[in-house]
Every structure is written in structure tokens, then in C-alpha cells.
Amino acid sequence: MGSTSILAGCAVLPPSKKKLTREKKNIGSVVIVGGGFSGASLARYLSILSQGEISITLINREKFFYSCPMSNLVLAGYKSFEYISHEFTSLVKRGVNVLHDEVIEVDPLKKSVRTKTGMFFEADNIVVCPGIDLDFAAIDGFDAVAQRTVLHAWRGGMQTIALRRRLSTLHDGGVFLISIPPAPYRCPPGPYERASLVANYFKKYKPKSKVILLDSNPDIQSKKTLFQSVWERKYRNNLEYVPNIEIAGVDSKRGILFSQFGDNFRGDVLNVIPPNSSSRIAHQADLVTDNDKWCDVNWRSMESVRYPGIYVLGDATLSAEKMPKSAHMANQHSKVAALDIVSKLKGRKKFSNYKIVNTCYSFVDEKSAIFVSKVYSFDLKVGTVKPIEGAGGVPSQESVILGKQAYDWAENIWLDSLG
Numbered sequence: 001m002g003s004t005s006i007l008a009g010c011a012v013l014p015p016s017k018k019k020l021t022r023e024k025k026n027i028g029s030v031v032i033v034g035g036g037f038s039g040a041s042l043a044r045y046l047s048i049l050s051q052g053e054i055s056i057t058l059i060n061r062e063k064f065f066y067s068c069p070m071s072n073l074v075l076a077g078y079k080s081f082e083y084i085s086h087e088f089t090s091l092v093k094r095g096v097n098v099l100h101d102e103v104i105e106v107d108p109l110k111k112s113v114r115t116k117t118g119m120f121f122e123a124d125n126i127v128v129c130p131g132i133d134l135d136f137a138a139i140d141g142f143d144a145v146a147q148r149t150v151l152h153a154w155r156g157g158m159q160t161i162a163l164r165r166r167l168s169t170l171h172d173g174g175v176f177l178i179s180i181p182p183a184p185y186r187c188p189p190g191p192y193e194r195a196s197l198v199a200n201y202f203k204k205y206k207p208k209s210k211v212i213l214l215d216s217n218p219d220i221q222s223k224k225t226l227f228q229s230v231w232e233r234k235y236r237n238n239l240e241y242v243p244n245i246e247i248a249g250v251d252s253k254r255g256i257l258f259s260q261f262g263d264n265f266r267g268d269v270l271n272v273i274p275p276n277s278s279s280r281i282a283h284q285a286d287l288v289t290d291n292d293k294w295c296d297v298n299w300r301s302m303e304s305v306r307y308p309g310i311y312v313l314g315d316a317t318l319s320a321e322k323m324p325k326s327a328h329m330a331n332q333h334s335k336v337a338a339l340d341i342v343s344k345l346k347g348r349k350k351f352s353n354y355k356i357v358n359t360c361y362s363f364v365d366e367k368s369a370i371f372v373s374k375v376y377s378f379d380l381k382v383g384t385v386k387p388i389e390g391a392g393g394v395p396s397q398e399s400v401i402l403g404k405q406a407y408d409w410a411e412n413i414w415l416d417s418l419g
């Protein structure tokens with residue numbers, strides 16, 4: 001099949017212009033489900049590597065790309081919502097067919113995709129990049145009504161701004177309760193960064209207010225000693241960390257969370273992040289292999305272990321050893337997949353080893369950050385991705401220099417995904 005075939009629906013393609021240059025040949029087609037960090041980066045790299053010879057369709061539910069990285073700064077009032085909201089215009093200019101629609105069915109055998117508005121696509125390669133879903137049903141009382149008041153703000157978008165509004169109208173002396181789901185979840189340091197930034201905001205503007213961080217896990221999941229050191233020195237009066245508390249129930253009307261032991265925690269603003277799993281469409285497509293949650297992939301190519309030819313990228317994958325679910329990793333996955341797809345369609349030899357990197361900054365106030373980095377290696381002889389001993393690490397303390405690097409990192413990862 002030379003190009004994506006649209007068998008029904010109303011995909012609007014630009015009218016064909018008389019071309020002065022030689023017609024580009026079309027060597028194949030890719031449909032990408034989800035236009036977040038992994039999906040958008042894949043579209044960009046496929047377009048660069050194939051020089052326009054692959055027909056690329058990117059289907060994303062929302063009209064905008066909402067970045068979770070940097071969203072905790074918005075929550076604490078240090079950055080605007082516009083700062084983390086991006087358009088897909090550069091990808092469109094690159095020739096990517098960007099559609100704003102929801103994919104409701106992926107057929108992994110027929111390699112086809114159906115959307116909510118009735119579009120139907122078949123392609124040589126389907127790449128599933130849908131991020132995560134949240135298991136509200138795991139928590140008693142977390143029904144549709146409770147979900148309107150108890151926000152997660154864990155998938156970017158409007159919940160970030162809604163939670164910000166709640167924090168900005170909280171009285172001085174109010175309590176902000178955050179609950180962290182059991183690992184693995186998206187962005188291991190994300191909740192601790194959120195707690196630090198909101199504690200910083202409280203310290204400055206509502207000094208009697210407090211963040212209570214309830215962690216389902218027995219310990220801080222990332223950059224532990226760095227977070228502990230900052231909390232001890234800067235936020236002793238505004239942040240309390242409680243490990244081993246998994247939320248079993250919520251009473252949204254009274255502002256109460258119930259732990260697995262039956263304890264009550266009362267808050268004025270509740271932020272519950274339910275257990276994470278790969279997004280619904282990955283389940284529908286029969287790609288989920290691990291504990292009904294994550295999709296195992298062949299790390300050489302990023303193809304599903306269940307359906308070769310169907311790729312899964314980003315947070316939806318079953319993470320390799322010590323690999324976090326992060327935007328940086330999602331971006332790296334996309335480069336591995338892009339190389340594999342282009343090599344395959346161009347009939348080139350596929351590569352048998354590569355290195356990928358994760359860098360993850362966390363702000364502890366609006367200027368200072370901490371970070372962690374790690375290099376991973378794939379070797380066909382080993383058959384999987386492994387962290388390289390000694391390649392990477394953490395700094396000894398937070399700094400403004402790292403904060404500046406974190407802002408630059410964000411600008412550049414956005415460009416590398418959408419530019």
C-alpha cells in the first residue's frame with residue numbers, strides 16, 4: 001500500500017496544485033494515534049527522515065498540545081497556561097496531515113483506525129501513542145460528580161488551570177492534599193515537584209497554608225535526598241510528606257480522603273492522581289500485555305510484542321529497567337521508531353544497537369531546579385534496553401543555573417516535538 005487510504009469520512013486534503021517540481025514518490029503510510037510528546041515527535045522525525053516520501057497522519061483528541069512538563073509552574077502561579085499550550089502548525093507545514101479527532105478503534109491485524117467522527121484509515125504502519133488513563137474506579141466514591149471537584153491535573157489541559165484557580169482562591173490556613181498513585185505512574189518526580197512549588201507559593205502568599213503529600217509508595221520515587229533536603233530547609237512549615245498512604249475512598253462533598261487503613265485526611269483542595277495505566281485505546285487494540293496496564297514492546301523497533309507492525313510509544317509502554325515514564329523518554333522512543341519505519345519502507349538494513357538518554361528537571365521554586373539523567377543502551381545481543389552503569393546522575397543541590405537549564409530544556413523539547 002503506497003499511501004494512507006481514507007475509506008470513509010471527510011478528510012479534507014489541500015487542493016492539488018500544479019507542481020513545477022518533480023512529483024515526490026510515496027513509499028508508504030503511517031497513522032499515529034495521539035499527538036503528545038511521542039506522537040508529535042514521531043510525526044516530525046518521520047517527515048524529516050523520509051523527506052516527504054511517507055504519508056503521515058497524526059490524530060490527536062485535543063486541538064492543542066498541552067505540555068505536562070512545566071505545568072506545575074502554572075499550578076503554582078509562576079507561568080501562564082499559554083506557556084504550556086502549543087499548536088501543531090509547524091507539523092502541518094511539514095506536510096503532516098494533523099486531525100483533531102478521537103480514535104475509537106484500532107484493528108491491529110487489518111492495520112486500520114476508526115475515529116469518533118466516522119473517519120476510517122488503513123496504513124502500512126499504525127503507531128499508538130496515547131499516553132495514560134486514570135483508574136477512577138479503583139477509589140470508592142470517585143464517580144463523575146466527585147471528578148468535577150477532585151481534580152488530578154495529570155494529563156495536561158484544562159484541569160491544570162482549574163486546579164490553579166482553586167489554589168489561588170484558597171484561604172490562608174487552607175490545606176492542599178495531594179495523593180500519589182502506586183508506581184509505576186507518569187513522571188515519578190512530578191508529584192514531589194508539584195508539592196514543592198505549591199509549598200513555595202504558600203510560603204510567599206499564604207504562609208499558614210500547607211501541602212500534605214500522601215504517597216501510596218513507601219518512599220520518594222525520584223531525586224529523594226534532593227527533595228528531602230529542600231523540604232527540610234525551605235518548606236518545613238508548609239509541606240508534610242506521609243508515605244504508605246494509598247487512597248481507597250473519597251468524599252468530595254466533605255473534602256475527605258480515606259486511606260487503605262480507614263484513616264481520614266481532610267483538605268480544602270483535593271488533588272487525587274488515581275492509578276495510571278496505558279490509555280483506553282491501547283486496551284481496545286489488544287496491545288496491553290502487562291498486568292492489564294502496560295504494552296510490552298520490542299525495544300529494537302518499538303513494535304508491540306503482540307502485533308509486529310503496530311508500534312507503541314511513550315508512557316503506554318511497559319517501561320524497560322529503570323526507565324521512567326517521561327516526556328524525554330517518549331521523545332527518544334519516537335526516534336527509534338522513526339528510524340525503524342523509514343529503514344523498513346526504504347528497504348534499508350535495520351540497526352541493531354542504539355543509545356537513548358533521559359534528562360528530567362524538577363523545579364523546587366520558580367527559579368531553582370534539581371535534575372537526574374541516565375543513558376540507556378539497546379543491544380540486539382542483550383535483546384532489551386538497559387541503563388548504563390555510571391552514565392548519568394544527580395547534582396548535590398538545587399540551583400538557579402539548573403532552573404535556567406530546565407526552562408531551556410522545555411523550550412527545546414517542545415521544538416523537537418512540534419517544530
Ligand SMILES: Cc1cc2nc3c(=O)[nH]c(=O)nc-3n(C[C@H](O)[C@H](O)[C@H](O)COP(=O)(O)OP(=O)(O)OC[C@H]3O[C@@H](n4cnc5c(N)ncnc54)[C@H](O)[C@@H]3O)c2cc1C
Binds near residue numbers: 071
Ligand atoms: C505534572 C507533570 C509534570 C511532568 N514533568 C515532566 C518533565 O519535567 N520532564 C519529562 O520528561 N516528563 C515530564 N512529565 C511526563 C510527561 O508529561 C509524559 O511522560 C509524556 O507526556 C508522555 O508522552 P506520551 O506521548 O506518551 O503521552 P502524552 O504526551 O500524554 O500524549 C498522548 C496524546 O494522545 C492523545 N490521545 C489519547 N487517546 C487518544 C485517542 N483515542 N484518540 C486521539 N488522541 C488520543 C491525548 O489526548 C494526548 O494528546 C510530567 C508529567 C506530569 C503529569
